[in-house]
Amino acid sequence: MKAVILAAGKATRFGGLKPLAPLFGIPIIEHTIRGLHKIDVRDVAIVYNDKRIKEYLEKKYPEIKFIHNPHPERENGYSAYLAKEFANGPFILVMADHYYSSNFFSFFKNFENMECERCVIFVSKEAIGPEEATKVKVKGNKVVKIGKNLENYDYFDTGMFYCTPEIFNYGEKLLSHEIIKLSDIMNSLARDGKLHYQIIEGFWIDIDTKEELKIAEKEIEKSMMKKGDGYISKLINRKISIRITKMLAPYNFATPNFLTLISFLFGLISFLLFFLHHPVLGGIMTQLTSIVDGCDGEMARLKKLQSKFGASLDAISDRYVDILIVLGILANLPINQLTLLSFFFAVTGVILFSYAWHLTQVRIKFGGRDMRLFLIFLFALLSPFAPNALLLSLLIVIGGITHVSVILSLLKLKLRGE
Amino acid sequence: MKAVILAAGKATRFGGLKPLAPLFGIPIIEHTIRGLHKIDVRDVAIVYNDKRIKEYLEKKYPEIKFIHNPHPERENGYSAYLAKEFANGPFILVMADHYYSSNFFSFFKNFENMECERCVIFVSKEAIGPEEATKVKVKGNKVVKIGKNLENYDYFDTGMFYCTPEIFNYGEKLLSHEIIKLSDIMNSLARDGKLHYQIIEGFWIDIDTKEELKIAEKEIEKSMMKKGDGYISKLINRKISIRITKMLAPYNFATPNFLTLISFLFGLISFLLFFLHHPVLGGIMTQLTSIVDGCDGEMARLKKLQSKFGASLDAISDRYVDILIVLGILANLPINQLTLLSFFFAVTGVILFSYAWHLTQVRIKFGGRDMRLFLIFLFALLSPFAPNALLLSLLIVIGGITHVSVILSLLKLKLRGE
Known part of the structure; x- marks a missing residue:
């Protein structure tokens, strides 16, 4: 045609x-x-x-x-x-x-x-x-x-x-x-x-x-949000990421996959900061990672460049960042049975949460990545006051909300009779 | 109608x-x-x-x-x-x-x-x-x-x-x-x-x-295999699981979700055997888990009871079994940086492998669950000869094939231009 x-x-x-x-x-x-x-x-x-x-x-x-x-x-x-x-x-x-x-x-x-x-x-x-x-x-x-x-x-x-x-x-x-x-x-x-x-x-x-140009821009903004966006995403992250996407839109280099790479690098830096015992900086960088993570999807929808590869690359690189950040948090704790089990609980939870969401398509809003990375940001900011207690609780909280979300998404599916 | x-x-x-x-x-x-x-x-x-x-x-x-x-x-x-x-x-x-x-x-x-x-x-x-x-x-x-x-x-x-x-x-x-x-x-x-x-x-x-009844039975057997079945699945597991499914088919209690539960229990027993330092028995039980795992899907296709809930329950309970078995293997090793990193490598790999498969729909046959559980079975059988070396290598091998498969599935998707 x-x-x-x-x-x-x-x-x-x-x-x-x-x-x-x-x-x-x-x-x-x-x-x-x-x-x-x-x-x-x-x-x-x-x-x-x-x-x-x-x-x-x-x-x-x-x-x-x-x-x-x-x-x-x-x-x-x-x-x-x-x-x-x-x-x-x-x-x-x-x-x-x-x-x-x-x-x-x-x-x-x-x-x-x-x-x-x-x-x-x-x-x-x-x-x-x-x-x-x-x-x-x-x-x-x-x-x-x-x-x-x-x-x-x-x-x-x-x-x-x-x-x-x-x-x-x-x-x-x-x-x-x-x-x-x-x-x-x-x-x-x-x-x-x-x-x-x-x-x-x-x-x-x-x-x-x-x-009318302004009306169209508002509509484009709306189309950039995802249906399953969590609370932190709606309240904070999207407001900033959409501005960044708009700013970068005129440039040819600003492809969705390039932005996925940037977000991955931000995540790696968060991990390194945690791993090298700078939890406050690590926490701040984690929240920045969370914000920048929205841009690739927004740019894909804006420039109509959605692809299965792009979506998979984004999802898988996000999961690697997630598990590395959890590993970085562990690096700030003494190694014992309790911290190791908490780490195991958290690291499996962050992947299984996304796994369950892709399988069931049931969105548990409070368990999403936006909320999780925001909690890491908050706990890390406060960590100088009681590093061990706070970072250990953080692992347990992350494990708790993610695993509970996995079970909830299965239950919701069952209740819907799907 | x-x-x-x-x-x-x-x-x-x-x-x-x-x-x-x-x-x-x-x-x-x-x-x-x-x-x-x-x-x-x-x-x-x-x-x-x-x-x-x-x-x-x-x-x-x-x-x-x-x-x-x-x-x-x-x-x-x-x-x-x-x-x-x-x-x-x-x-x-x-x-x-x-x-x-x-x-x-x-x-x-x-x-x-x-x-x-x-x-x-x-x-x-x-x-x-x-x-x-x-x-x-x-x-x-x-x-x-x-x-x-x-x-x-x-x-x-x-x-x-x-x-x-x-x-x-x-x-x-x-x-x-x-x-x-x-x-x-x-x-x-x-x-x-x-x-x-x-x-x-x-x-x-x-x-x-x-x-003609026999011809129909052969055809039903064929329809029970999945396109993405790995080598071990085709060579060993399906041959046995299909017999079990046929044997159980006349009974009303043998629903797909019931069989998912049985396979989950088999997996829990494997974990416990490993965790309580019986790696040989744990390995045997792991291979049995792998075989029984095929029955739920086969029964769903045979009895035409496929559902999104059933498929999600199966996938998520399999992942919990996967990570628990890896944890069970770790319990047989001394805790040090090398074993912990190998554990981290393996436990994230087993979930990410399935995550990537669901996202990309690209099947990497040698990295699948059938192959992985079979390797656990083999290494565990041999473990009495050199427990530490073999079980540590097992974790590294599991991590290696799963993470490599994740990257390969992304690459394949990219090459296909999807």
Whole structure:
């Protein structure tokens, strides 16, 4: 499947080069390019007017085709028409100044094996700024009419389409008009009963103002949190890690796996500090490790670079850090049966907790890594007052909450009857 | 969805009560009942002639309806017709003397949201004993003709159908005939273009002879192995555990979770034997634990009782046994830095190995539990000759193969580009 992104708009209300405006550290249009890449749509053309768009993107994405629109004043229907040569089969048509959540892109997987090709407009039940949005009136499984000023409508146009080359025939008929809006083309398809629609859940926004850019950034922040985030993660860690992720987002080196490596190094330093009998510094570094640990997943979701390898690397390197920190704590204690058993209790608990979570998918919030590393931070900070007692209790507490969580997750699964 | 099982056949070639003949310790018909339960089809009727079938099953499955066929000589089409009152909506129609692999049943999930109801015969490309099998000739997406003696055919009739009550109308038209075969009814549907077909992969067999019963048992044995089984598992453990599972299958107490508990107790005894300085006995018990560990999964697959809770309970209790056995081994060694580090290396390795396997789904065969417990068995058997050296090496070897496997599974994932 190919894709066409319309980026020749004049952006009168926005000012500046809208498609390149940074949205959470990444140009708006790049979110869409990455979304298309995520579903393996790599044959992409961008219809542009301002050459700075081409100059910026062709360096980063050399495989993208660029189609120049010398008449942006003729509007987005004309821009779409210019993709006629490029789009000789079914294609995705999307606006450069819209932001969409991931499920919009992943939905196209459903079209791949579709027997009958047809034009489909993606519609939503809600819109940010509904008065400015394009409305859609439907009947049965077809669109009757679309337009900004429809009084009687069912859905909102999200600016994303699955098209067949037939739209170019309809575009051609309108070529004598000076202004050709995409909605004009779509309305002529609709009149012939050739425009279908697909209701889609999830966030989307047409970014016309700086305020709408802010709304989109808030939404991206929300999408970066994980459902199972623990209390410390929500209250402290995410607030900081999301800032770091945003700061690093513009840089190419800031891949999720690179951030996993950084977090691993932070963890190693925590271990060494504990191991070399600097428990206070070790504790502080442990909490920093906990914060930085959020960034790899956030960057993966932001840059749409999630992979099984990345997720596994993150999880396994976190477990190595976990057990090393517990070993580092032991290094501050005298070796005897009690400390060894406590160590055994803690070191097995920290791995088994994550093991149980991956198996059962039951999240025990108080037992998570965020809480555990925060406890290490607190106990270590206080450790100068009573090193042995505090660090030994720490091992027992870690062992206690993790093993109890393992049993609880099994019980919860049983109660749910799964 | 309802289901009708036809169990009124005369089984002339088989001798005895065929539907109740034990297939891997469980009556043939029960495999089908369990298959239907697995997909939550609990409204089941059985058409029978011999009252022993009813007597046996009604005790075990009180919710099943029984429909008596006083004229088994009128054949299976007549039996099916007798379910007219019961089957007032779409239903599954299946033979009591056939064995099907699980995917046959799970396929019905696809019918649940089907818009148009229609009669569908499940067909396969291959059959055990093709000369005796009923053949199916198709054209487009419909069946043209079915029969045992078709010379020109495309598929084999698997004896499983998705039916609408319409088949009773066709059955009624044939009521004046003395003998009504199911294939007669299906052929009259086919003549009116009302019989669709669904090609299905996977094992099925019509059990007419003791030899075919043996073929089915072999197939069940195969289905009990896991794809990722290690070398020791394939060569030794499965050969014994499958015998145990078959022996226990007839008993109701032998649930998968009960067997998980038994395997956990075996593991605890291994730990205690090691801990109380009986490494040779501990080693023998460890290998027994390894063998018994296979039974819970085998029983779950045999009795179609797989559950997320069962799988998690098994995995987590195995991990507790693993770490306790390693602790038991340590109890036979002097406590010093080397033994403690080796212990730490081994105890973290055994959990991380399984953690990595669940995350990556990459199986490193030489690092699995079967191999590890077998090594413990071997080293422990030899331990009287040089206890310290051998048990210390054992910890280092366990740590080595497990941690190396963790890294290898990550590398493999990376190489696969997942």
